[in-house]
Amino acid sequence: MTTGQPGQPGTPGQVGPRKLTPQEEARLAQMKQQFQQRKALSEKLGRIKKRIGVYSGKGGVGKTTVAVNLAVTLAQEGGNVGLFDCDIDCPNVTRVLRVSEGPTHENEVFYPPQAFGVKVMSMAFFQSNEEEAIIWRGPMIHNAINQFLQNTEWGDLDWLVCDLPPGTSDAPLTVMQTLNLDGFVIVATPQELAVLDAKRSINMVKKMKLNVLGVVENFSGDLFGSGAGEDLAAETGVPFLGRVAMRREYVNANKPPVLVLDAIADEYQEITKNLRRVIGVG
Numbered sequence: 001m002t003t004g005q006p007g008q009p010g011t012p013g014q015v016g017p018r019k020l021t022p023q024e025e026a027r028l029a030q031m032k033q034q035f036q037q038r039k040a041l042s043e044k045l046g047r048i049k050k051r052i053g054v055y056s057g058k059g060g061v062g063k064t065t066v067a068v069n070l071a072v073t074l075a076q077e078g079g080n081v082g083l084f085d086c087d088i089d090c091p092n093v094t095r096v097l098r099v100s101e102g103p104t105h106e107n108e109v110f111y112p113p114q115a116f117g118v119k120v121m122s123m124a125f126f127q128s129n130e131e132e133a134i135i136w137r138g139p140m141i142h143n144a145i146n147q148f149l150q151n152t153e154w155g156d157l158d159w160l161v162c163d164l165p166p167g168t169s170d171a172p173l174t175v176m177q178t179l180n181l182d183g184f185v186i187v188a189t190p191q192e193l194a195v196l197d198a199k200r201s202i203n204m205v206k207k208m209k210l211n212v213l214g215v216v217e218n219f220s221g222d223l224f225g226s227g228a229g230e231d232l233a234a235e236t237g238v239p240f241l242g243r244v245a246m247r248r249e250y251v252n253a254n255k256p257p258v259l260v261l262d263a264i265a266d267e268y269q270e271i272t273k274n275l276r277r278v279i280g281v282g
C-alpha cells in the first residue's frame with residue numbers, strides 16, 4: 001500500500017474508521033480470544049460452588065496427602081468433589097489416590113476419572129514418564145492451567161480441591177492467580193522451619209489479596225510435637241482448622257487413610273467442619 005491513501009494510519013482527512021495495522025489486528029484477535037477464554041472459564045467455574053487451594057511454604061509437609069484426604073472426606077460427607085492436581089512440578093495426586101486410568105476424552109473435552117468418590121485431574125496423566133522433570137515458565141503454567149480448567153468436564157461440583165505447588169516462586173504464584181480460588185488451606189508441620197515457611201506463604205497469599213481459610217497442622221505427635229499450627233494461626237490472625245497426627249497408616253496405604261482408620265476420619269471431619277464454618281456453607 002502506498003502512503004497517503006485513505007485508511008492508512010495517521011492519514012490526514014481520512015474518512016470512516018482507519019484500517020488496523022497487522023499488529024493491531026493481531027492484538028485485537030488476541031484480546032477477543034482472551035475474552036472468550038475468560039468467559040468460557042467463568043461459565044465453567046460457575047458450576048463449581050467452592051474452590052479451595054491446599055498450599056504450603058515447602059514440599060514434603062503433607063500437602064498432597066491433606067488435599068487427597070480432605071477431598072475424600074468431603075465426598076464421604078455427600079458432596080460432589082473434584083481434585084485438581086496443580087502441583088505441576090510434582091504431580092503426585094494420582095499416585096496417592098492410586099488412579100492409573102487417565103481421563104477419557106471426546107474431541108477436546110476431558111472427563112476426569114473417579115477414585116473413592118472424587119473426580120481427579122492431573123498433569124501427570126499427560127506425562128509420558130513419571131520420573132521426568134517438567135520445567136514450566138510463567139506463561140506456560142498460566143496457559144496449561146487455563147486449558148486444563150476449560151477442557152475438563154467436571155460437571156456440577158460442590159467442591160474443587162486444588163493441590164498447589166509449594167513455595168513462593170513463579171509456579172505457585174501463577175497457579176494462584178489463574179485459579180480464582182475462594183481461599184487457601186495452609187499445611188504446616190510442627191517443626192520450626194516449616195512454620196517459618198508457612199508464615200511466609202500465609203503472608204504471600206495475603207499480599208496477593210487472596211483469602212487464607214486456615215491452617216492445618218500435619219505430622220503432629222511425639223516426634224515433632226504439636227501446637228505450632230495453632231500458634232501460627234493465632235500469630236497470623238487466621239483460623240486454625242485442625243491437626244492431623246503422624247501415623248503409620250500413611251505408609252503404603254492402598255486407599256486414602258481417612259478410609260482406613262476412624263481416628264484419621266475424625267481428624268479430617270473436624271477440619272471439614274471448621275472449613276465449612278469459615279467458608280460459610282452448611
Ligand SMILES: Nc1ncnc2c1ncn2[C@@H]1O[C@H](COP(=O)(O)OP(=O)(O)O)[C@@H](O)[C@H]1O
Nearest residue numbers: 059060061062063064065219244245246247250
Ligand atoms: N500424617 C502423616 N503421617 C505419616 N506420614 C505422612 C503424613 N502426612 C503425610 N505423610 C507422608 O509424608 C510424605 C510427604 O507427603 P506429601 O503429601 O507428598 O507432601 P507434599 O505434597 O507436601 O510434598 C508422603 O510419603 C506421605 O505419605
Ligand SMILES: [Mg+2]
Nearest residue numbers: 063064087092
Ligand atoms: Mg505434593
